[in-house]
Amino acid sequence: MDPKVSYFQTFIIAAKTKSFSKAAKRLGITQGTVSNHIAALEKFFDAQLFLRTPEGVDLTPEGEILFERAEKILDLINEAKMLMRAIHENPEGVIRIYASTTPGEHVLPSIIKEYKNQYKNVDFEITITDSKNCYKALEEGLADIIAVGYLKNENYDYTIIGKDRLVLIVPPNHPFTKREYVRLEDILKEDFIDREEGSGTRETFIKALNEKGYSIMDLNIVMRLGSSSAVITAVSEGYGISIVSEIPAKKAENAGLVKIVPIVDFDVVRYLYLIKSKRPKNPSAVKSFWEFVNR
Known part of the structure; x- marks a missing residue:
């Protein structure tokens, strides 16, 4: 089984404290869990990472290699998380919507106008067509969201807009x-x-x-x-x-x-519905719009 991010965090704390028991105490987990995390990493890398000493544990040469890179890995993961959070808070790009006539011409415009007052960097590409083509566009990945006047079935991720x-x-x-x-x-x-x-x-x-x-x-x-x-x-x-x-x-x-x-x-x-694609092209913008509509 591939190691989890938390295993690298455990490894770094154990390396810094030179003790599995101290690492367990700092992380709020059991010493047995620390041992399991290290064992999983050793199995994955096919290398011994620690040597036991009377005072605790020391890194092996292989452990030193992992320690240097593990910190960089976690730094990159945290940086990616912060960048993703920034995108969620300030989404940008295009949301593709296919809409049937009534919701597309008479309901969506006011919703989008209100949304864009808050999220100015998100644009909308709207195609007006009949409901049958809306569902086809959703299934073929051409639409991030569709707005229609009937629900084919309740397996879709949908919300009522009117x-x-x-x-x-x-x-x-x-x-x-x-x-x-x-x-x-x-x-x-x-x-x-x-x-x-x-x-x-x-x-x-x-x-x-x-x-x-x-x-x-x-x-x-x-x-x-x-x-x-x-x-x-x-x-x-x-x-x-x-x-x-x-x-x-x-x-x-x-x-x-x-x-x-x-x-x-x-x-x-x-009822008039918005239906969301399971794989939108611009997930962060679609997520923010979906949350806005359902607020």
């Missing part, structure tokens, strides 16, 4: 705007604008439809688009209705582009 609701949006002049609410079956009769396959919003929507006894095939889909902003634009121009995240939907409604209409029998709530 709560979202899926809502129905219609053009401002649509007949649904004159109604207090609609039912799910009313939507099935309308031209529907769908998100692309791989979208977290779409995955959540399909799951909720299935739980109500419907499928995506029951919708009258007239087009599929690659982002919530594209869907909102298409709805505002009268191409159909859609189900999107409430966060961008409210912004679009406030701008007069669409109207949100409640669905009385279809209330879908989801």
Whole structure:
């Protein structure tokens, strides 16, 4: 078995005190433990390191060689620890994030802005894509962190960064705007604008439809688009209705582009997640950002 760092520390104290018992007392361990540490080093180096004397122990020539270098080894280890601590306290470099539309465009920016007020030397490389590609980037090592609207399974190292609701949006002049609410079956009769396959919003929507006894095939889909902003634009121009995240939907409604209409029998709530890679490219920066988000 290779020796541990603590064995070298034991060796140095024993060499300086010229006594296993004094070394044990200074280190707060038993004399037997000191002997075991020295024996492990002697086995590893295939050399006798100490000679026993009436007064205690003296270094052998081999022990002298190790003593000179062991102190340097420990000095280098301590220097490395201090440098690593400095990096943790003042991280720098780039964090690669792949994000789906809703968390990437509407949640992450404020989190990153607040983080960078404290850690100015960390930059972010953000790629907006669908959730399927986010997970693919995580698995292929292209992303340090992903931000998505659904969790594939609970084996990931994840944290919740927001709560979202899926809502129905219609053009401002649509007949649904004159109604207090609609039912799910009313939507099935309308031209529907769908998100692309791989979208977290779409995955959540399909799951909720299935739980109500419907499928995506029951919708009258007239087009599929690659982002919530594209869907909102298409709805505002009268191409159909859609189900999107409430966060961008409210912004679009406030701008007069669409109207949100409640669905009385279809209330879908989801969480937004950050998921961390097990092997990030910049561990210290990712660690500081992760701790910041979870503070």
